[in-house]
Amino acid sequence: MVDRSYLQNPFFEYLKWLKTKIKYQAKYKNLKVGYMSRLINVVFGQYNWLGNNVIMINSSIGDFSYISDGSVISETEMGKFCSIGPNVRIAPGKHPTHTFVSTHPAIYSNPDYCMKNFQTKDHHNPKRNVIIGNDVWICANAVIADGVTVGDGAIIAANAVVNSDVEPYSIVGGIPATFIRKRFKDEQINVLNRSKWWDQSLDWIEKNSDIFLDIEDYYRFHTK
Template sequence: MFDRSYLQNPLSEYLKWVITKMKYQRKYQFLKIGYMSKLFNAEFGKYNWIGNNVIMINSSIGDFSYISDDSVISETIMGKFCSIGPNVRTAPGKHPTHTIVSTHPAIYSNPSYCLKNFQTKDYHNPIRNVIIGNDVWICANSIIADGIKVGDGAIVAANSVVTADVEPYTIVGGVPAKFIRKRFKDEQIDILEQSKWWDKKIEWIDNNSDIFLNIEDYYNHHIKNKK
């Protein structure tokens, strides 16, 4: 049986990467794409960087967000100033666990990668989109399941599997990921959510960079300016 793997070789894969890198870096300002990363229908903001061997599929990331080596970001809308650690997976796909008899995709759908399918359409069809807010840190080796929303300012600890939505400015971890603690006091979180600093102009962030070093300074600055 002949398949595309016969056509794959180090030179052809390298040339594909070079073409992809040139195409996207010509289109987007201040974008860096790491060695052998693959992009399929990807959208970027400004000042993004993508590590080595990253795969992005049907996804977008906002200004200043980055993705570290060996991550696979699929069906994801990501905000600004996000930090994605190495070997992170989003929307890895779900198999049916009840009603449908088999968990094998050839039984309930018709994916192109199966050599034979028993259906002409997908009878499972779960919601795949992952929504990641702004200023989110997802640590190494974490998995964000299909259809999950991670709120602004949240942190996902290393080696976690997130199967439920994550509230803004909370830290979660474990398998499955559970609430660990809030990052800041409630009134401080309220100010952060109201101010939406990630949407301000770069000049404002640059001029006020000192208040970002301590949440009390940031809080007091905004309380003072609201009076």
């Protein structure tokens, strides 16, 4: 096994980041990649920005969604207009908790980061993909476990650990995260779910921006 740490130094790491920044910002319109962020197989929409030291792997992110400093996003499909706070972890990986005698990956798998493995193939293949809806706010230091779906308009409180699906327009928090309350009345949520404002044109959103300042105005606009 090659110890790649011998090859790392600040200058080479900077050059790798600069190459990544230039590559992705040349490909995607109105994208900003923060300092020393690392991207592997990522698909962007429009008007995205990443803070500093963000890691994204095998993921996609919709229009206007942003990710703050220090967050690590793996195996995630994220919708539009999402707000991801600092130091969020999405799909950080799972170790087995039953059947296998040990939770150590060298015992049940063969990852290249272990100095020695006892298997020739991976015997633990959990569902990793995470689905984040549109207009979702994930606050600082939250962890979203592998395989979770977070519905449109949901809010994940700071420091929460989410290990089960989150309903649209609900607020969850705690360890493990539990339901706190709905953001709006049921009839208002129904209108939001039907209207899917994030799929409207930018011209429509700009023209009707005033109705976004009060849920009652938005509701009346769509039910008049």
